[in-house]
Amino acid sequence: MSVPPSDSRFPRTLIGFVQWFDADHIPEGREKLWAEPNRVDWVRCIPFIILHGGCLAVLWVGWSPVAVWTAIALYFIRMFAVTGMHHRYFSHKTYSTSRVGQFLLAVFAGTAVQRGSLWWAYHHRHHHQHSDDPEDAHSPHVHGFWWSHIGWITSRRNFPTDYAKIKDLAKFPELVLLNRFDLIVPILFATAIYSIGVVAEHLAPGLHTNGAQLLTWGFFISTTVLFHGTACINSFTHLWGKRRFQTTDDSRNSLILAFITLGEGWHNNHHRYQACTRQGFYWWEIDLTYYGLKALSWTGFIWDLKSVPQSILDEAARADHAATVAAAQRASHHHPDYSFGRLKKVMPAAAAIAVATATASQTTLPKKSDDPAIHRDMTEESHPLSRQTLPPPTA
Ligand SMILES: [Zn+2]
Ligand SMILES: [Zn+2]
Numbered sequence: 001m002s003v004p005p006s007d008s009r010f011p012r013t014l015i016g017f018v019q020w021f022d023a024d025h026i027p028e029g030r031e032k033l034w035a036e037p038n039r040v041d042w043v044r045c046i047p048f049i050i051l052h053g054g055c056l057a058v059l060w061v062g063w064s065p066v067a068v069w070t071a072i073a074l075y076f077i078r079m080f081a082v083t084g085m086h087h088r089y090f091s092h093k094t095y096s097t098s099r100v101g102q103f104l105l106a107v108f109a110g111t112a113v114q115r116g117s118l119w120w121a122y123h124h125r126h127h128h129q130h131s132d133d134p135e136d137a138h139s140p141h142v143h144g145f146w147w148s149h150i151g152w153i154t155s156r157r158n159f160p161t162d163y164a165k166i167k168d169l170a171k172f173p174e175l176v177l178l179n180r181f182d183l184i185v186p187i188l189f190a191t192a193i194y195s196i197g198v199v200a201e202h203l204a205p206g207l208h209t210n211g212a213q214l215l216t217w218g219f220f221i222s223t224t225v226l227f228h229g230t231a232c233i234n235s236f237t238h239l240w241g242k243r244r245f246q247t248t249d250d251s252r253n254s255l256i257l258a259f260i261t262l263g264e265g266w267h268n269n270h271h272r273y274q275a276c277t278r279q280g281f282y283w284w285e286i287d288l289t290y291y292g293l294k295a296l297s298w299t300g301f302i303w304d305l306k307s308v309p310q311s312i313l314d315e316a317a318r319a320d321h322a323a324t325v326a327a328a329q330r331a332s333h334h335h336p337d338y339s340f341g342r343l344k345k346v347m348p349a350a351a352a353i354a355v356a357t358a359t360a361s362q363t364t365l366p367k368k369s370d371d372p373a374i375h376r377d378m379t380e381e382s383h384p385l386s387r388q389t390l391p392p393p394t395a
Contacts, residue, residue, distance in 0.1 A: 016043030019159070023116070024180040030160040038147075041156040047183070048154070051113065051227075054220030057212070064208040066200070067217035070193075074222040075229070078112040079262045082230050083289040085109035087264070089302075090121040090169060094277040095293060096304040099172070106178050113186045113223045114230065116179030118169050119161040126165070127234075128274060131249030138234040141250055149228075149235035193218040229260050237267035244319050245272035255286070263287030273312045277305040281316055 018025050026033065085105040088094045097105065106117045114120060123137060130136040137158055140148040152158055161179060163170035170176055178185065197214030200207050241254030251271035258265030258280065266279040266287065280287030296302050 013043050016041060019044055020047055021183055022180060023119070023159070023161070023182050026160055030162065033157045033160055034162075036157050038152075038155040038157060040151075040154045041159065044156070044159060045154045051220060052224050054216065055224050057216040057220065061210075061213040061216045063217065064213060066207045066209050067213050070214060071217040071222040071225075074218050075226050076262065078222070078226055079229060080289055080292050081109045082112045082114060082226070083262050083264050084293050084296075086112070086114065086117055086120040087124065088277055088289065088293065090117040091124040092274050093168075094275060094306045095297070095302050097302045101301055102172070103174050103178075106175055107185055110178060110182065110185030111189045112226060112230075113189075114227065116161070116175075116182040118163070118166055118175055118179035119182070121169060122161050122163075122166045123158065128271070131247075131251065131271060132238060139249075140235050140238050145235055145239070148238070149231045152234075190215060190219045232257055233261055233264050233267060237265060241265070241268070242323075243268050244316060244323070245269070246319075247271045253285070258286055262292075263289040269316075272315075273308065275306055276308045276312075278308065281308050281313065 138148040138152040194215040197211035201210040241252030251268040278290040
């Protein structure tokens with residue numbers, strides 16, 4: 001059944017309500033929404049507002065150690081789902097799995113309550129194509145901090161999934177189904193948490209928890225914090241931290257954000273090379289998602305994790321040396337006593353490297369056109385599942 005387009009308030013409100021349950025119910029057509037300027041769709045955002053408002057229930061349900069630890073555990077487990085599944089599998093295909101495995105990854109990622117994997121991947125690939133350009137849906141440089149952090153997901157034009165741009169994923173009907181009815185997994189997940197709390201109240205009263213309390217901490221609080229932890233990647237990682245690679249955007253590397261997001265803080269590394277599974281390129285760049293995926297690969301559930309090419313590591317080494325030299329030159333300018341001569345006395349090896357790098361030929365920085373962008377070879381060509389021919393989705 002199709003509802004005719006209407007500008008009157010009630011039908012639009014009704015459509016927004018239906019879209020809570022069927023994200024692909026877009027009677028006016030996706031193109032019409034994409035042509036609109038950004039504006040908040042309040043009806044569509046009500047579940048998101050309820051998610052935040054649900055945290056206030058803590059005033060009535062109180063807390064218990066088991067409830068708080070459940071919230072913390074579910075934050076990190078589901079951050080792993082966001083970074084390891086939504087991002088490193090569906091958005092970039094940095095490793096392989098079976099078709100059943102892929103479906104299970106999408107279900108697991110759905111518990112993060114960040115809509116379907118296909119919506120997530122579509123927007124993320126779009127971000128890489130247009131990073132910090134006016135087209136970028138969530139650039140803090142173009143739209144400001146709060147829009148990049150939370151505002152962009154409230155905009156009507158950002159709700160639809162453009163299946164035509166993610167054909168490698170959209171050809172799997174089961175993934176389209178999960179994406180279209182993206183509230184199913186969160187509802188089942190919240191029901192499971194509540195049920196566990198009810199059972200615990202009766203079978204283990206010593207835990208001092210119950211269904212409402214576990215739901216408040218394990219679902220509402222944990223999911224809300226998880227959303228803002230993930231959103232840091234859109235906002236803070238294009239503002240805070242260091243830039244190793246001179247990419248055409250303003251992506252940055254930050255250890256603090258890497259802890260909050262289980263490795264996604266190495267965002268400048270990732271913008272330079274998106275096709276590898278790990279985002280921390282060195283052992284000291286802590287990347288817990290990569291370690292988790294590595295462990296998962298030992299079970300045979302996933303395989304073919306992509307490594308960082310030597311050419312990218314060489315480029316990183318040149319960039320790090322250039323940064324060392326620039327820092328030394330700045331120090332020498334501001335503090336003449338600490339010149340290269342002084343450095344040579346204290347750290348002869350470091351001085352030799354700095355001088356050698358300073359006199360080396362200029363590093364060639366990547367142009368926008370050289371960027372790996374979406375990595376067509378990862379999805380359309382090289383990925384085993386992507387080569388399968390399936391009928392187009394009927395959604
Ligand atoms: Zn980015
Ligand atoms: Zn990415």
